[in-house]
Amino acid sequence: xxxxxxxxxxxxxxxxxxxxxxxxxxxxxxxxxxxxxxxxxxxxxxxxxxxxxxxxxxxxxxxxxxxxxxxxxxxxxxxxxxxxxxxxxxxxxxxxxxxxxxxxxxxxxxxxxxxxxxxxxxxxxxxxxxxxxxxxxxxxxxxxxxxxxxxxxxxxxxxxxxxxxxxxxxxxxxxxxxxxxxxxxxxxxxxxxxxxxxxxxxxxxxxxxxxxxxxxxxxxxxxxxxxxxxxxxxxxxxxxxxxxxxxxxxxxxxxxxxxxxxxxxxxxxxxxxxxxxxxxxxxxxxxxxxxxxxxxxxxxxxxxxxxxxxxxxxxxxxxxxxxxxxxxxxxxxxxxxxxxxxxxxxxxxxxxxxxxxxxxxxxxxxxxxxxxxxxxxxxxxxxxxxxxxxxx
Ligand SMILES: *Cc1c(COP(=O)(O)O)cnc(C)c1O
Numbered sequence: 005x006x007x008x009x010x011x012x013x014x015x016x017x018x019x020x021x022x023x024x025x026x027x028x029x030x031x032x033x034x035x036x037x038x039x040x041x042x043x044x045x046x047x048x049x050x051x052x053x054x055x056x057x058x059x060x061x062x063x064x065x066x067x068x069x070x071x072x073x074x075x076x077x078x079x080x081x082x083x084x085x086x087x088x089x090x091x092x093x094x095x096x097x098x099x100x101x102x103x104x105x106x107x108x109x110x111x112x113x114x115x116x117x118x119x120x121x122x123x124x125x126x127x128x129x130x131x132x133x134x135x136x137x138x139x140x141x142x143x144x145x146x147x148x149x150x151x152x153x154x155x156x157x158x159x160x161x162x163x164x165x166x167x168x169x170x171x172x173x174x175x176x177x178x179x180x181x182x183x184x185x186x187x188x189x190x191x192x193x194x195x196x197x198x199x200x201x202x203x204x205x206x207x208x209x210x211x212x213x214x215x216x217x218x219x220x221x222x223x224x225x226x227x228x229x230x231x232x233x234x235x236x237x238x239x240x241x242x243x244x245x246x247x248x249x250x251x252x253x254x255x256x257x258x259x260x261x262x263x264x265x266x267x268x269x270x271x272x273x274x275x276x277x278x279x280x281x282x283x284x285x286x287x288x289x290x291x292x293x294x295x296x297x298x299x300x301x302x303x304x305x306x307x308x309x310x311x312x313x314x315x316x317x318x319x320x321x322x323x324x325x326x327x328x329x330x331x332x333x334x335x336x337x338x339x340x341x342x343x344x345x346x347x348x349x350x351x352x353x354x355x356x357x358x359x360x361x362x363x364x365x366x367x368x369x370x371x372x373x374x375x376x377x378x379x380x381x382x383x384x385x386x387x388x389x390x391x392x393x394x395x396x
Contacts, residue, residue, distance in 0.1 A: 031354060031387075105377045123164070170196035174226065197218060312330050
């Protein structure tokens with residue numbers, strides 16, 4: 005297919021899916037059509053705007069209920085949730101943490117905040133998430149158990165402590181394989197579920213398969229609190245520690261300021277939680293709408309040769325947070341042309357993240373062969389995916 009042709013065909017497809025009528029269609033916009041305004045106003049009217057208040061407790065309770073986690077602890081953003089998850093999992097300075105190279109930079113940053121080393125793993129073509137089978141093969145080659153029973157990378161000598169899969173664009177990775185592998189190698193499983201609120205893997209919500217899961221409520225995520233994040237876990241003691249550590253490790257007392265360790269000021273303010281409560285009430289409706297958006301794309305993209313629409317993996321119900329077109333190999337060279345033409349036509353599109361091992365601060369970090377990541381890095385294009393597309 006000629007250069008002009010495929011880019012033009014994709015612009016045409018977007019136009020047919022969602023006529024713009026002069027607007028720019030954003031990649032992902034929040035939608036506030038429920039109780040958002042009332043709940044936020046209530047915070048202002050009562051003066052409870054900061055990091056304590058009824059909406060924080062309610063948001064945590066409802067989040068735990070929705071995900072089926074025993075406990076949820078809300079924090080200032082998803083990156084902070086990841087940082088706390090790693091610390092609570094016992095990740096220490098000098099440890100290695102296995103993460104996909106194909107992720108948003110926050111996953112790697114959070115590992116670095118702990119003084120630990122992100123160690124990059126390849127992904128699968130279907131989920132764009134961590135490849136458990138390849139990882140197992142790789143670990144078999146590079147690990148050994150030390151005298152304490154810890155797992156060590158025999159190349160670097162470092163302890164390998166945790167595995168952090170990420171559910172790309174809301175599509176669950178194959179968790180079963182990873183749960184098994186973590187058991188076998190005594191690694192802590194932490195899910196970066198930043199993008200997958202509402203996504204189900206084999207009947208259970210993502211984020212609760214390992215020790216801890218981290219969720220994000222940034223402005224572009226499926227549920228937003230403006231900025232925000234949460235830790236979900238089934239472990240009561242861990243949840244208690246998370247609350248303590250994110251509340252400057254302050255011992256509860258009516259007036260005294262005692263802190264028993266260096267803590268963090270990572271709590272979510274009540275204002276943000278108020279927005280979150282209203283958003284959560286509508287989450288199922290949001291997902292239903294987003295699935296219709298995807299259906300519409302699916303019908304139109306089926307007829308275009310040389311590209312495919314990313315679809316939910318088997319046994320999963322994805323939240324379809326962000327739709328992605330994947331270019332077949334011969335069309336990869338047309339990616340930039342497609343990005344230019346679609347954006348020029350008023351459809352916000354963007355490529356997938358630069359893989360972490362390409363970034364200057366992570367370039368020298370340990371990694372397995374990243375064949376699929378390097379095949380995908382130039383072939384994925386995200387297209388407008390807001391719930392609001394249903395209400396143009
Ligand atoms: C959004 C996101 C985060 C971080 O969330 P913030 O709330 O923006 O800090 C982490 N990991 C992934 C994969 C994300 O998409």
